[in-house]
Amino acid sequence: xxxxxxxxxxxxxxxxxxxxxxxxxxxxxxxxxxxxxxxxxxxxxxxxxxxxxxxxxxxxxxxxxxxxxxxxxxxxxxxxxxxxxxxxxxxxxxxxxxxxxxxxxxxxxxxxxxxxxxxxxxxxxxxxxxxxxxxxxxxxxxxxxxxxxxxxxxxxxxxxxxxxxxxxxxxxxxxxxxxxxxxxxxxxxxxxxxxxxxx
Amino acid sequence: xxxxxxxxxxxxxxxxxxxxxxxxxxxxxxxxxxxxxxxxxxxxxxxxxxxxxxxxxxxxxxxxxxxxxxxxxxxxxxxxxxxxxxxxxxxxxxxxxxxxxxxxxxxxxxxxxxxxxxxxxxxxxxxxxxxxxxxxxxxxxxxxxxxxxxxxxxxxxxxxxxxxxxxxxxxxxxxxxxxxxxxxxxxxxxxxxxxxxxx
DNA sequence: CGCGACGTTGATTTGCCTCAACGATTGTGG
DNA sequence: CCACAATCGTTGAGGCAAATCAACGTCGCG
Numbered sequence: 001x002x003x004x005x006x007x008x009x010x011x012x013x014x015x016x017x018x019x020x021x022x023x024x025x026x027x028x029x030x031x032x033x034x035x036x037x038x039x040x041x042x043x044x045x046x047x048x049x050x051x052x053x054x055x056x057x058x059x060x061x062x063x064x065x066x067x068x069x070x071x072x073x074x075x076x077x078x079x080x081x082x083x084x085x086x087x088x089x090x091x092x093x094x095x096x097x098x099x100x101x102x103x104x105x106x107x108x109x110x111x112x113x114x115x116x117x118x119x120x121x122x123x124x125x126x127x128x129x130x131x132x133x134x135x136x137x138x139x140x141x142x143x144x145x146x147x148x149x150x151x152x153x154x155x156x157x158x159x160x161x162x163x164x165x166x167x168x169x170x171x172x173x174x175x176x177x178x179x180x181x182x183x184x185x186x187x188x189x190x191x192x193x194x195x196x197x198x199x
Numbered sequence: 200x201x202x203x204x205x206x207x208x209x210x211x212x213x214x215x216x217x218x219x220x221x222x223x224x225x226x227x228x229x230x231x232x233x234x235x236x237x238x239x240x241x242x243x244x245x246x247x248x249x250x251x252x253x254x255x256x257x258x259x260x261x262x263x264x265x266x267x268x269x270x271x272x273x274x275x276x277x278x279x280x281x282x283x284x285x286x287x288x289x290x291x292x293x294x295x296x297x298x299x300x301x302x303x304x305x306x307x308x309x310x311x312x313x314x315x316x317x318x319x320x321x322x323x324x325x326x327x328x329x330x331x332x333x334x335x336x337x338x339x340x341x342x343x344x345x346x347x348x349x350x351x352x353x354x355x356x357x358x359x360x361x362x363x364x365x366x367x368x369x370x371x372x373x374x375x376x377x378x379x380x381x382x383x384x385x386x387x388x389x390x391x392x393x394x395x396x397x398x
Numbered sequence: 399c400g401c402g403a404c405g406t407t408g409a410t411t412t413g414c415c416t417c418a419a420c421g422a423t424t425g426t427g428g
Numbered sequence: 429c430c431a432c433a434a435t436c437g438t439t440g441a442g443g444c445a446a447a448t449c450a451a452c453g454t455c456g457c458g
Contacts, residue, residue, distance in 0.1 A: 149347075186447075384416085385415075
């Protein structure tokens with residue numbers, strides 16, 4: 001069971017680097033396998049966050065909750081082979097402003113910031129890996145900023161489908177809407193219009 | 200003259216690390232001082248970009264130009280102590296999709312990707328520096344995505360004023376509007392409403 | 399079975415855009 | 429140095445895409 005989850009992490013690392021089996025044995029010692037139930041909060045607002053999570057199985061949503069106006073905004077989803085945390089809080093050692101919730105029962109491989117630093121000392125190839133990961137995330141966010149400015153809601157929806165293939169049945173409609181920055185009603189109408197123009 | 204510009208870079212590095220004078224002497228050898236005129240394009244769309252630029256003096260704008268619809272979108276501004284490039288292209292070794300233009304005559308300290316790698320080998324403290332820089336940029340972009348979703352145009356304008364203090368007289372109104380994702384007319388009206396509610 | 403959560407549809411409202419006109423400022427060539 | 433054009437910011441009128449508000453059907457769970 002557990003072995004499978006670590007195998008996914010191994011494969012994931014090797015998309016950007018080339019770890020030996022020995023090196024990965026070291027990695028395993030630094031990661032912790034954690035199980036969460038549906039609706040569990042992996043990260044709660046207000047907590048100070050030192051941990052980031054690799055999704056071995058399941059589906060997460062990172063979001064900002066606007067208490068006053070009773071609405072929330074999805075920053076990102078995470079399925080298998082994605083990473084999640086409140087990276088804003090993680091990098092700046094501040095209390096979380098975002099939350100991470102489980103949209104499915106999930107199995108996560110977690111690592112703390114300090115542990116990661118030690119691991120990277122032992123396995124330098126991982127420094128490169130995490131740098132690439134950060135660069136890619138940066139680029140993805142920049143693209144999203146641009147897309148939010150220049151694309152219509154429908155185009156952004158299509159971009160979402162490309163960014164998260166096959167995720168649609170795993171998340172609620174209103175959660176997708178809150179990712180796109182529109183209302184569930186609008187998304188519903190967009191879907192309808194697309195279905196009609198299809199055939 | 201030139202010394203002053205490098206002094207600014209030295210100070211800038213030392214906001215996040217602690218370089219010795221000797222280490223900074225090494226840095227100097229890797230950076231190139233470049234002068235640009237008003238309206239010059241530092242980065243043109245289509246070019247492959249290996250360079251990033253530190254603004255020692257002047258003011259730049261990074262933007263995406265939508266040729267078909269004859270409009271553009273500002274990704275970021277850069278004044279003294281900011282860095283500019285098409286980082287999307289820079290990190291992925293792809294042709295630039297963004298452009299960087301000079302809103303003022305500017306003096307930039309440039310460094311190429313490969314040179315930076317060599318420099319970081321010689322001065323390891325800079326690895327940490329550039330990692331922090333990337334983390335901060337990542338966080339800033341995430342904040343902006345959230346802000347674009349939850350804040351009104353007026354709130355985003357106020358956030359812009361905080362993000363870029365004192366930059367307002369240095370850039371055109373319509374360029375600020377294109378950063379906020381609104382039209383110049385809308386920005387004009389927001390300014391008017393703010394002026395009235397002030398006193 | 400019955401309730402609550404969710405998605406859809408319709409009617410209405412609204413914030414921002416588009417289009418158009420008009421000063422103010424800047425820069426340029428005669 | 430002035431005249432004129434171009435650029436930019438502002439203001440008003442009208443339109444549109446998406447939000448809001450409300451009602452209803454459906455699905456899943458206790």
